[in-house]
Amino acid sequence: MGAARARTSPFLHNTPIMKSERIDKIVGVPVLFKCEHLQKTGSFKVRGALNSAILAKEQGAKGVIAHSSGNHGQALAWSAQKIGIPCTIVVPKNAPQSKIDGMKEYNADLVFCDASVISRETVCAEQAEKLQYYFVNPYDCASMINGHASIALEILEQAGENIDSIFLSVGGGGFASSVAYLVGKLRPDIEVFLVEPSKKQLSNLLENGVPCPMDTLDTMADGVRVAHVGTLCEPILKEFCTGKIIGVTEDEIKEGLKLVWTRMKQRIEPSAALAFAGVLYHKPKHVKNPLVILCGGNVDVDYVI
Known part of the structure; x- marks a missing residue:
């Protein structure tokens, strides 16, 4: 993980941490926000995508390919352009137009x-074989x-x-397992809570081995619509995050989004508001100094007009 940071840090932002006195009063404790929506391409995804693209190029790949509803696709496309290799993205038809435009x-x-x-997986596999490109899985991938x-x-x-906990949104689990593993090893006193759309039911998987019955979630948080976590991610999340899953409703996501937009003036996307909604509505009583990772800021223009 340290090697990956050394490999990618010259190209990326060390994103800032912000806070809001008004939000502190509403939540009842001081809340810090890690502003990853201000990262290159507008999300944390570029950290793993750039690492993956650099390694692929070093291994002689003709190009890179992935399937994505937006943030991973934009991150991999930017990374491939930065290091000079071709990139193809398989995109679901319901992806936000702003994210499609970004990839283009x-x-x-x-x-x-x-x-x-x-x-997504079928079409991507067909294209990868046809083009002979290196597949970069959005979440179930060691380099990501x-x-x-x-x-x-x-x-x-x-x-x-200054923190006792970290709250982040969970989709396929690559980001969540990375943060949970590293923090769990280096600072086990800091709890990592995973916030999900309530229908995902990740806790049922981690505690009882029962996966979500759907493969795609109907949620405004388009970055976390995948209902299942990756096979590499599941054992990590089971070890470090069992009992620390928070489900939120669509209305709670909306209210979290409004609060960050109006009080912090930060244009985050619903997937980032998801993590904040976990603190805003479901913060465990023992948590006194939470940090929320605002994972992305790629808002579909049609959503706000």
């Missing part, structure tokens, strides 16, 4: 598919997980002595 701006070739995990770890290292450097 980074010169990615887009192939559209149906809005299901099965369709290792690349994401740099955000946890930054948090510990910036605020490690």
